[in-house]
Amino acid sequence: MPLTLQKLTGATVASTVDLKIPGQEEAEKVALVYRPAVLTGKLEDDLRKYGERSEGWAALVSKLIVSWDLESEPGVPVPLEYVPAVIEQDPETGRDRIVQPASGALMEIPTWILQGIIEGVKGDMRPNPKSGESSAASSSREA
Numbered sequence: 001m002p003l004t005l006q007k008l009t010g011a012t013v014a015s016t017v018d019l020k021i022p023g024q025e026e027a028e029k030v031a032l033v034y035r036p037a038v039l040t041g042k043l044e045d046d047l048r049k050y051g052e053r054s055e056g057w058a059a060l061v062s063k064l065i066v067s068w069d070l071e072s073e074p075g076v077p078v079p080l081e082y083v084p085a086v087i088e089q090d091p092e093t094g095r096d097r098i099v100q101p102a103s104g105a106l107m108e109i110p111t112w113i114l115q116g117i118i119e120g121v122k123g124d125m126r127p128n129p130k131s132g133e134s135s136a137a138s139s140s141r142e143a
Contacts, residue, residue, distance in 0.1 A: 009037040012066055017120030019113065030117065032068035036125050039064060057114035058082045058106035064121060070113075072105075079105040 012035055018027035050056025062082035070078045086100040
């Protein structure tokens with residue numbers, strides 16, 4: 001039977017990402033579950049409008065990550081919630097203006113943490129050219 005995109009888009013992967021903390025020699029581990037099929041060329045193009053701003057990273061994490069063990073304090077997981085900014089075009093200048101800024105728990109996380117999570121997941125998705133297995137450079141899959 002042929003493989004369908006519908007089957008692939010529902011698949012999830014459990015992994016552990018190494019998150020390098022500035023000023024700390026050893027990386028911390030973040031266990032997470034992600035949807036590899038969510039990361040598409042179209043999604044990446046849509047997110048490019050944010051550049052390096054935290055909003056783009058928060059939007060990507062909210063779509064890609066299903067669950068994680070990142071906590072705001074012991075026993076309190078950080079919710080994977082993100083509400084995009086409301087943007088309107090200014091009728092006088094023709095430029096976009098933010099009417100309501102993005103919000104949600106992910107907007108409170110420092111950008112370098114969101115970037116580290118995404119880079120770790122991308123590393124996990126990258127196949128090892130010799131074996132076809134995931135790369136262990138920045139993350140590791142769990143069975």
